[in-house]
Amino acid sequence: MPANLLFPVRHILRTVAMTVVPESSSFDERAWAELEAVIEEALAKRPHHVRRQLVVFIRLLQLLPVARFGKPLTRLGAAQRVAFLESIERSRVLLIRRGFWGVRTLVLMGYYTREAVAAAIGYRAHRDGWAARGGTMATVPLAPTLWMEP
Amino acid sequence: MIEDREYDVVIVGSGAGGGTVAQELGPLALGGTRILVVEQGPRLTDDEFTGVERDMADSLYEDGGGFLTADGTMTLAFGRVYGGSTVVYTGTSLIAPERVIRHWHVPGLSHDDIEQRSRKYMMQNNVHALEPDLINDNNRLFVDGCRKLGWKAQQFPLNLKGCRGSSLCNLGCPNAAKQGTNRVQLPNAEANGVEVVTRAEALEVGDRTVTVRVSPKRDGEKGMPSSWAPGMYRVRADIVVLAGGAVGTSALILRSPTIRTISHVGARFTCHPAHILVAEHDHPITNDVGHPKSFYLDRAEEERFVLETCMYFPFITAKNLTGFGAAHSQLMRAFSRLQMILVLACDRATPRNRVTVDSAGRPVVHYTFTTDTIEAMVRATRASARIFFAAGAVRVHAPSADPPLIARRDAGRVDELIDVRHFQPGRISVSAAHLMGGCAMGQPHSAVTDSFGRVHGVPWLRVADSSLFPDALEINPYLTIMALADRVAEGIRADAGSLLGSGTVAVRAS
Numbered sequence: 001m002p003a004n005l006l007f008p009v010r011h012i013l014r015t016v017a018m019t020v021v022p023e024s025s026s027f028d029e030r031a032w033a034e035l036e037a038v039i040e041e042a043l044a045k046r047p048h049h050v051r052r053q054l055v056v057f058i059r060l061l062q063l064l065p066v067a068r069f070g071k072p073l074t075r076l077g078a079a080q081r082v083a084f085l086e087s088i089e090r091s092r093v094l095l096i097r098r099g100f101w102g103v104r105t106l107v108l109m110g111y112y113t114r115e116a117v118a119a120a121i122g123y124r125a126h127r128d129g130w131a132a133r134g135g136t137m138a139t140v141p142l143a144p145t146l147w148m149e150p
Numbered sequence: 151m152i153e154d155r156e157y158d159v160v161i162v163g164s165g166a167g168g169g170t171v172a173q174e175l176g177p178l179a180l181g182g183t184r185i186l187v188v189e190q191g192p193r194l195t196d197d198e199f200t201g202v203e204r205d206m207a208d209s210l211y212e213d214g215g216g217f218l219t220a221d222g223t224m225t226l227a228f229g230r231v232y233g234g235s236t237v238v239y240t241g242t243s244l245i246a247p248e249r250v251i252r253h254w255h256v257p258g259l260s261h262d263d264i265e266q267r268s269r270k271y272m273m274q275n276n277v278h279a280l281e282p283d284l285i286n287d288n289n290r291l292f293v294d295g296c297r298k299l300g301w302k303a304q305q306f307p308l309n310l311k312g313c314r315g316s317s318l319c320n321l322g323c324p325n326a327a328k329q330g331t332n333r334v335q336l337p338n339a340e341a342n343g344v345e346v347v348t349r350a351e352a353l354e355v356g357d358r359t360v361t362v363r364v365s366p367k368r369d370g371e372k373g374m375p376s377s378w379a380p381g382m383y384r385v386r387a388d389i390v391v392l393a394g395g396a397v398g399t400s401a402l403i404l405r406s407p408t409i410r411t412i413s414h415v416g417a418r419f420t421c422h423p424a425h426i427l428v429a430e431h432d433h434p435i436t437n438d439v440g441h442p443k444s445f446y447l448d449r450a451e452e453e454r455f456v457l458e459t460c461m462y463f464p465f466i467t468a469k470n471l472t473g474f475g476a477a478h479s480q481l482m483r484a485f486s487r488l489q490m491i492l493v494l495a496c497d498r499a500t501p502r503n504r505v506t507v508d509s510a511g512r513p514v515v516h517y518t519f520t521t522d523t524i525e526a527m528v529r530a531t532r533a534s535a536r537i538f539f540a541a542g543a544v545r546v547h548a549p550s551a552d553p554p555l556i557a558r559r560d561a562g563r564v565d566e567l568i569d570v571r572h573f574q575p576g577r578i579s580v581s582a583a584h585l586m587g588g589c590a591m592g593q594p595h596s597a598v599t600d601s602f603g604r605v606h607g608v609p610w611l612r613v614a615d616s617s618l619f620p621d622a623l624e625i626n627p628y629l630t631i632m633a634l635a636d637r638v639a640e641g642i643r644a645d646a647g648s649l650l651g652s653g654t655v656a657v658r659a660s
Contacts, residue, residue: 020474038204042214082475089473089577097576098222105216105469112464112482113204122486123464125438127201127324129315130284133439 005043005051006036009058013039015074016061017107019081024111035110042109054106057099061088152361152382157184157345158650159642160360160387162352162402164189165234166631167615167638168393169331169339170271174639176342183650186385187339188350188362190394191231192373193332199324203463206321209372210238215466217397219517223575224423226515227583228395231322231373232348233332235395235628239583240319240443241308241328242458242626243277245269246633249451254620256591259601267633275309275329277629284315286440289459291431291489293445295541303445306458306626315440317461349376350383352394353511355406358610360385388650389642391603392589393615393635396421397505397513400588400617405511412605414598416506418499418590419515420622421582423523425493426462426470427531429538429546434486437461443492447533450496450624454522455530457537460492470579471547472554481547481555489543491534494584495526496624505588519580524573527580535564549578584627588617591634602641603634610649614638 006013014032018025024035043051062073065084069076076084088100111117126132159175161168164187172187179185192209200206207214215227229235245268251261271277296303309329316324326333340346347364354361366380367373392399400416403409442461449455462470464485471478481488497503497520506514531548538546539561546556548564552572560567572578589598594606603618605611614635616627623630642649 020478022476022479045208045214085474090574094221094223094576097574101576101579102222104474108468109204109465112468118464121464121483122434123438124486125201125317125463127199127314127316127318129313129317129325129439131314133436 005055006040009055009062010036011074012058012062013103013107015081016058016085016103017111019078019085020104020107021111034114038110038113039106042106054102058103061100061103064088152384155186155383155385157186157385157387159183159185159389159391160385161185161187161391161393161614162360163187163234163393163395163398163615164232164336164346165229165331165393165395165615166236166628167635168391169233169236169335170632170635171391171393171614171639171642172339172344172346173335174636175642176339176344178643178646179339179343183646185339185344186387187336187344187346188352188360188385189232189234189346189348190351191229191348192367192371193232193346193348194322194373196326198372199322201316201318201321201324203321203465210322217515219515221517221575223519224517224580224582226397226421226585227581228397228585231332232346233330233336235583236330237322237332238320239330239626239628240441241310242306242443243272243275243309243629244307244625246623246630247450247625250621250624254591256601256620257593259591263637264630264633267636268629270636271629271632272307275334276311277307277309279305280308280310280313280441280444284313284440285444286315286437287435288437288442288461288489289440289444291435291541292459292491292537295537295539296447298540299536301447303447305445306443308441308444310441313441317438317440317442319442321463347376347378348373350378352402355390355392355402355611356408358387358390360387360390389610389612391612391614391638391642393613395615396585396588396617397515399613399615400505401507401511401513403589404505404507409608409611412598412608414590414596416504416588417501418587418620419503419505419517420497420499420586420619421517422456422494422584422622423497423519423527423580423582424495425527425531425549425578425580426460426467427491427493427534427538427546427548428467428471428481429489429543430481430484431487431489431542432544435489437486437488437490448625449530449533453529453533454496454526455533456494456496456625457530457534458492458494460490462490470549470581472549472578477553477555489538489541491537493527493530493534495523495530496622497523497526499587499621519573519575524570528568528570528573532564532568535561535568549573584616584623586616586619586622586627589613590620591618592620601637603638604641609645612638612642
């Protein structure tokens with residue numbers, strides 16, 4: 001796959017990303033590059049026709065708001081973008097709904113698989129498990145009668 | 151250029167089915183029978199199990215765990231690695247319910263037989279209930295919520311040895327604690343002389359042959375290189391055992407001109423469609439440490455659903471929350487306070503839900519949510535919401551509610567807020583990891599194999615995986631797959647005299 005598959009629609013994808021994950025609005029170029037690299041890598045493993053459909057759908061997301069708001073997606077304010085994408089997410093047409101689900105999934109993959117984000121949201125899983133927490137055990141008392149005999 | 155290789159038995163797939171058959175034929179291998187296992191995925195070294203979400207998902211799962219059904223409304227997760235899906239499940243080891251085996255109506259298959267064989271693998275895989283002091287809050291809150299509602303949560307028997315509580319089971323245990331076929335049955339088989347070749351994709355099955363493509367290890371990929379040189383091979387064997395999983399086995403038959411006329415292949419696909427439900431507590435809980443799936447609530451017989459504890463990783467969690475934007479982000483930032491429940495619907499085999507192949511021979515899974523399945527998922531979601539609130543959650547995320555977040559003040563309205571009208575495929579995330587059916591056992595006029603996995607009318611061809619299930623199992627399937635694979639191996643041993651070459655007959659006699 002060409003490394004710059006997303007390049008022609010990058011500005012649209014970034015607008016979608018900032019709506020799906022508002023924290024990405026504060027991204028610098030390096031963070032965007034990281035997010036886009038994750039998405040590019042995921043797409044590289046998909047069949048050619050899927051990649052083509054994705055780019056077409058992203059372009060469609062840019063154009064559809066013109067009918068409702070008189071402006072393309074990238075020129076809408078934050079509230080209008082949310083309203084538009086919510087309408088797409090709830091579309092009566094399955095193809096539109098699943099198209100958005102796919103784009104949303106890629107954005108979430110790009111954002112939430114980055115190490116810095118895992119730490120920021122408080123995800124702390126570690127291969128050493130309990131030992132990595134200093135042996136901390138559960139804090140909620142358990143009704144002993146519910147235990148199944150081993 | 152295609153290289154020819156000769157064996158007596160070739161097994162396609164190394165998961166719960168293929169790994170078990172390989173082990174059980176080990177004594178034949180010791181006696182000189184040439185047995186080969188071909189596995190499409192790589193064999194990872196222990197230090198390659200890092201627990202890093204994207205890294206491991208790409209290395210262990212087909213399509214990174216995001217294999218989509220034909221209409222794109224559900225993702226299917228299945229392993230593609232040495233050990234198959236036994237590398238990526240949570241180790242849950244339940245014996246099939248008697249009522250399910252009875253409902254299957256497979257001539258010659260009794261529940262007693264399944265139970266007896268299941269117990270053999272429970273023993274072999276060190277299946278036991280986790281010690282109480284290793285149970286985390288996420289699981290305890292589930293038990294507590296169930297108890298307050300008058301439901302009895304049951305503890306999962308787990309196939310663990312030395313669990314350290316990484317919570318990373320679904321990314322492959324980083325501590326080699328889970329006793330999948332990669333840890334038990336395949337090493338046993340190899341110790342007896344069974345050969346396992348990885349990065350080897352079965353492309354086509356002919357008359358007692360399997361065409362295999364061995365791929366090179368690419369830059370940056372995890373796993374060891376294949377023991378065979380990259381290239382195309384034609385493997386000749388007197389017996390061919392298909393154990394590539396419910397999707398892989400059906401697809402392999404359907405793209406093989408010599409055998410694709412076998413009737414009923416691909417039919418009766420079921421998968422226990424699942425939602426990941428999330429609830430927020432007002433204080434941190436232990437959730438991403440400790441075994442993630444220690445308890446379940448079995449309502450299959452009464453209400454067609456099963457609830458299981460679970461704990462997923464940031465991206466999988468984010469993907470499964472409905473919606474986007476500020477509310478979505480806020481819930482994600484509460485990760486340390488999140489409790490999770492996996493909702494599984496007990497779907498039924500229907501004529502529409504099946505595995506086919508596209509023009510290139512790739513698997514295509516057609517799945518339509520029936521009204522019964524949707525209603526079961528909604529009932530399960532309501533039950534989960536009640537459990538969450540009973541356990542003290544301040545808000546619950548329910549995919550089949552709109553808006554999906556339900557505050558504690560509305561805990562009394564879950565029946566009204568969670569409703570089938572909000573179950574909108576393509577908007578909400580549905581996934582499945584219990585893939586079943588496609589080569590069902592039963593009578594020749596309606597099924598693919600007999601109760602020993604012998605394909606009707608094709609004596610040299612056997613099936614030994616979850617595709618044998620004529621309908622949903624209604625519990626986690628791995629132990630039952632092993633029990634059935636044990637039967638398949640027994641059938642092969644019984645038929646070896648008539649099917650294998652003279653050298654093997656001599657081995658049997660010895």
